[in-house]
Amino acid sequence: MIEQIKTVLAQLGIKEYRIMESVQASIECFFVRKKLDLKRRTDLTDYDVVVFCPHEQDGKKKLGSSAVIIHPEMDTEEIRQSLQKAYHAAALVSNEYYELNAGKREEFVRADSQFAGQSLEESTRQIVEALYEADNAEKVFINSAEVFTTRTVRRIVNSRGVDVSYETYLVSGEYVVQCVEPQDVETYHHFSYHDAKLDALRQDVAEALAMTQSRAEAERAPRAGKYTILLSGKNLQEIMQYYCGRSGAGVVYQKYSNYQIGDQVQGDAIQGDALTIYMKAKEPYSDEGIAMKDRLLMENGTLKMFHGGCRYSYYLGIEPTGNYTSISVPVGSRTMEELKASPYLHIVSFSDFQMDIMSGHFGGEIRLAFLYDGEKVTPVTGGSVNGSILAVQANMLFSKERYQNDEYEGPYAVRIEGVDVAGTDQDQ
Amino acid sequence: MKVQESLFIQKKKPLLKKLLDMLLERYPYASILAEDAKSGNYSVSRKNMSVGEAKRGTSRGFVVKVSDGKHYAEYSFNQIAEQDLDDLCARIAELVESSDKVMPEGLCESEYHVPAEEKAEFCGSTDYEIDPETLGDDAILAHLVKIKDEGLAFNEKILDCQVIASYQRYTKLFWSKDRMMEQSVMWMTGLLCFVAAKGEEFKTYYRTYSNLGGAEVLSRIDADIEECAKVVLELLDSETITPGEYDCICSPEVTGMIVHEAFGHGVEMDMFVKKRALAEQYVGERVASDLVTMHDGATAAREVATYYFDDEGTMAHDTTVIDRGILKSGISDLQSALVLNTEPTGNGRRESFRRKAYTRMTNTFFEGGADTKEEMIASIRYGFLLENPESGMEDPKNWGIQCMVNIAREIRDGRLTGKIFSPIVLTGYVPDLLKSISMMSENVYLGGSGMCGKGYKEWVKVSDGGPYIKAKIRLG
Structure with missing residues (x-):
């Protein structure tokens, strides 16, 4: 099909293009309690094509582009019509000129994953077994779960000689944990692994079961006011998205971020821990065929690079890095015991914690938190957090303890002072 | 056509x-x-x-x-x-x-x-006035560029004006032993978004447009440019709210988010099958004030989630979920109905042929009431008018609310003071909020520019809305 598309592109006189072929097979299992409710299989082949049209406008070089989906069932005439329409659209797009990624044919990159040596069914069975291993109690249990095991073979070719191909395995899914006493409550969890991290999944499920038990015991919302809060796990991971988002080449070019390389992005007077962030390559190539590698984004609070694809990197005059989905952060300066030495509100579960990279605000509704008033720890539920990273980033303290998933490896928790919490108006 | x-x-x-x-x-x-x-997807901004x-x-x-x-x-x-x-x-x-x-x-x-x-x-097949494909990419982009240029010219403090339009035209064929059904549907949406900066803080304000139909929706954007630009500049002077419970008026868009996120997800009956929805225990019970009647259904309104049959071959419905405050019925896909021994309601929807069908909302809204927005504002001694919903998350098990809105306009002694607060997190217990609804405006507005996920995936097109409502809400 790739050759067929290239032939039509040549016939239409389209000189600049990128084609991505994805061949994907998956096994999907849907469970209600410990019963398999539905099983699915998918076999899908997709062709994502981008056509580029260099042109001039007011004496300036422009490069327009347009994306089009070519279905494997399309005949040559339908492909021709789709590509022709896309090329016409690309000519209307007057973005500043940029250079496409150039390359050559590279060896096929096999997945470095334990999943690679076995069938999708076998991988699914291992994940399901790990998922349900700790699910043995009567009052707190996995209510429902979904497991997706996917093998993808991708090939990317473009008009500048790029011809790369690679294989990935991904096991992803979600599960809901329910605890029926003393209150009937639930918590939501999701996971994704490129490799068979069965122990990590077992540990996550065990923690989810314990956390849901605690939520069932939480009866009241915290009193409204300013708190020293602890955020941990995926919520801390979400906070880090602020720095990744603000340093994106597209965001910087469009002036949605004031970041400059060399900036002390946590401010000039960091009193807490200065952040170091690495961007981690989870796949060998980006969608543009850029070879991905691990890179240093921030060091001791200083921004070291911008990251992004060919277009915005060209505009900023930097090396294109491709787009990253995973980061690694060295651990912080304090143990959890030290972070918990004085009163705090440790929010372990939100309904949907969000970090807005534009405004710098973070917040969400509290599903479960542990309130330490200096004497005792009480589980609480309800109310919400509404903070601004701009106001607190110079004073963040990170834990020495680690947390890891497919998209984040770094400190387990952060301590942040003076955050507004909406809760009850009175002590209950 | x-x-x-x-x-x-x-x-x-x-x-x-x-x-x-x-x-x-x-x-x-x-x-x-x-x-x-x-x-087709079109987007223009400054750069x-x-x-x-x-x-x-x-x-x-x-x-x-x-x-x-x-x-x-x-x-x-x-x-x-x-x-x-x-x-x-x-x-x-x-x-x-x-x-x-x-x-x-x-x-x-x-x-x-x-x-x-x-x-x-x-x-x-559904109808449209202007086919976006016939209109052509040239005309659509030219229209969006004109809006963008007008928006950017409004004030030098405007950092960006982004204008987006999208449409989808689909045909679905469902075939089983006894059923052969075919439908063709088109919807189109638009978005106008302004960005302004105050130091490191970037403020945004947006409006959305949608219809079951074609490019005729785009003309509605033009009239909003000036007002939208003014609001983003107002946001530069917004303050942080003092957390607490307040008398609030929700704009139809915020009402829609509450209807959809806070209550709608909780009546999806695949959640009943999993014993994940508190609503199952409240069928026949009061869950809202007498003023509240809520609908969901692909035939309940002409909006982006209108269709004739769902992805399991069940004809579309108009389900009355709440009737004058009493929870009457959930909404259901076919497989859940088999377990619960109920009738499916035409709500079995897939993100696409690639994905499983779940119970999903369609067009979900509160009916209108008899009050006016002005009467509602005049009735409040101290409170807020909530506008510009940003996101929400469901909690069917415990009926907790999490909705984020961009703007709370202060009301003091029955008048808007001009002071605004941003951003705002709405929390609370769903029935408490719905039972506190004391006034509703007459006109109902539905919007369908966004997508709805089940958890964090399975995105389908939905619309939601209602009238202005007055209620007691915890803000933070």
Whole structure:
């Protein structure tokens, strides 16, 4: 099909293009309690094509582009019509000129994953077994779960000689944990692994079961006011998205971020821990065929690079890095015991914690938190957090303890002072 | 004008019939959903233009669902040829028999009976005034660029003005032993978003536009440019709210988010099957004030989630979920209805042929009341007018609310003071909020620019809305 598309592109006189072929097979299992409710299989082949049209406008070089989906069932005439329409659209797009990624044919990159040596069914069975291993109690249990095991073979070719191909395995899914006493409550969890991290999944499920038990015991919302809060796990991971988002080449070019390389992005007077962030390559190539590698984004609070694809990197005059989905952060300066030495509100579960990279605000509704008033720890539920990273980033303290998933490896928790919490108006 | 059916699906019908017959020889239940969807996405801003198809909106393929009499299995694929039919059936058979390969010891399979289907044949298409494809990329982009230029020229403090338009035109064919149904639908949406900066803080304000139809929706954006630009500049002077419970008026968009996120997800009956929804215990009980009547249904309104039949071949409904404060009914897909021994309500929807069907909302809204927005503002001694919803998250098990809104306008002694607070988190207990509704305006507005997820995935097009409502809400 790739050759067929290239032939039509040549016939239409389209000189600049990128084609991505994805061949994907998956096994999907849907469970209600410990019963398999539905099983699915998918076999899908997709062709994502981008056509580029260099042109001039007011004496300036422009490069327009347009994306089009070519279905494997399309005949040559339908492909021709789709590509022709896309090329016409690309000519209307007057973005500043940029250079496409150039390359050559590279060896096929096999997945470095334990999943690679076995069938999708076998991988699914291992994940399901790990998922349900700790699910043995009567009052707190996995209510429902979904497991997706996917093998993808991708090939990317473009008009500048790029011809790369690679294989990935991904096991992803979600599960809901329910605890029926003393209150009937639930918590939501999701996971994704490129490799068979069965122990990590077992540990996550065990923690989810314990956390849901605690939520069932939480009866009241915290009193409204300013708190020293602890955020941990995926919520801390979400906070880090602020720095990744603000340093994106597209965001910087469009002036949605004031970041400059060399900036002390946590401010000039960091009193807490200065952040170091690495961007981690989870796949060998980006969608543009850029070879991905691990890179240093921030060091001791200083921004070291911008990251992004060919277009915005060209505009900023930097090396294109491709787009990253995973980061690694060295651990912080304090143990959890030290972070918990004085009163705090440790929010372990939100309904949907969000970090807005534009405004710098973070917040969400509290599903479960542990309130330490200096004497005792009480589980609480309800109310919400509404903070601004701009106001607190110079004073963040990170834990020495680690947390890891497919998209984040770094400190387990952060301590942040003076955050507004909406809760009850009175002590209950 | 009527939306044209897909030629691709017409061409594939004989082959799909052969496949269906082969499957029905082997299984007591077999169905095929064929989908051919095409989309267009346009975006312009100060430094960026894009046009093209999006993977989520453009898809072409098939999903087969079979039952061996006890268990269901599904196979999604996007290539079919005469010579491959035996191989296709073999792959489906292998899947049906694969349970032991994926289930460890201690787990078993759910058992379902085969649904009784009444014979039905249907063919229908929705209407549009202006076909975006006929109008052409040139005209659509030129329109958006004109809006963007006007927006940027409004004030030098405006950092950016982004204008987005999207459409999807799809044909779906559902075929089973007793049903042969075909529908073609088109919707189009728009978005106008302004950005302004105050130091490191970037403030945004947006408005959305949607219709069941075509590019006629775009003309509605033009009238809002000036007002939208003024609001983003107002936001530069916004303050942080003092957390607490307040008398609030929700704009129809915020009402829609509460209807959808806080209550709608909780009446999706696949959640009843999993015992994940508190609503199951409250059918027949009061959950809201007398003023509240809530609907969901693909036929309940003409908006982006309007269709004739769902992805499991059930005809679309208009379900009255809450009738004058009393919870009457949930909404349901076919498989959940089989477990609960209820009637499916035409809410079995897939993100595309690639994904499983779940119970999903469609057009979800509160009916209007008898008050005016002005009367509602005049009735408040101290409180807020909430506008510009940003996001929400469901909590069907515990009826907790999490909704984020961009703007709370201060009301003091029955008047807007001009002071605004941002951003705002709404929290609380759903029935407390719904029972506190004391006033509702007459006119109902529905918007369908966004997508709805189940958890963090399975995105489908929905609309939601209602009138202005007055209620007591905890803000933070």
